[in-house]
Amino acid sequence: MFARARAITDPTGIRLNVVVEAQADGPTLVLERPNVRGRPRAVLDAYGAELLWGFIMSARIAGDQPLPDECTDGACTTRLRLAAYPEPAIFLIQAGLDRPLEIPASLWDRLYAELCLILAHLRAFRRQRELELP
Template sequence: MVGARVRDIIDGLGSRVRIGVERNAFGGLVTLERADRRGRPRVVLDAYGAEILSAYIMSARLSGDRELAEEVVTGAYPVRVQLDHQPAPSLRLTDAAEERFEIPAPLWDRLYAELNIAVAHAREFDRRGAIRLH
């Protein structure tokens, strides 16, 4: 059985994102935490939100310096995802409580890969949770 999963992603300048997968009453959740920032900003995503973020990372990589429309995830774990170019490229996630979570561009590639793995684990938690409900 898959338990909680935690990985740290660190770039060459010391920026750090901790990505975790955990089970809740309804299935799997993906958590992102900036362990390198004061207050350790954190955002929680369901599998849908994590998939949107993963796809948005790829879109941001392909957009170059062009603008990219924001994405809004609704549901139990709503989040808005935006691309900022200034002062340096970063993704900004804003949750329902208006808490902001920044992901600098040097972390995008590894986060993209880890999100794909995390979503697979979250989906498995969802599947196992659904089996227990029947």
């Protein structure tokens, strides 16, 4: 099973841990802000990870224009929200979280690149599993 752990840090020290964990029903992506009180974290399935991947690019293109929320359903139900003020950030809102996980714009490019790699691995893993099924 594919597993991966990376720490993304911006020039000011803002940090985001990006971890792919093996689960019985498939891999999950765990995003955690370790240097924020309470260590907020969100868990995404492959669908949520792909939606976040696209949402990051949409947020970059939107600039200072509003962007509608995007939502996933299933085991890792998530709402993605773009906030423009006071600083641009994407918020991941999930049931059971004390507060949304904030991903500041300073982390978007590195997270986008990391998601490109992760999603390529997940697609390859999914194809391999499909070939192994009778």
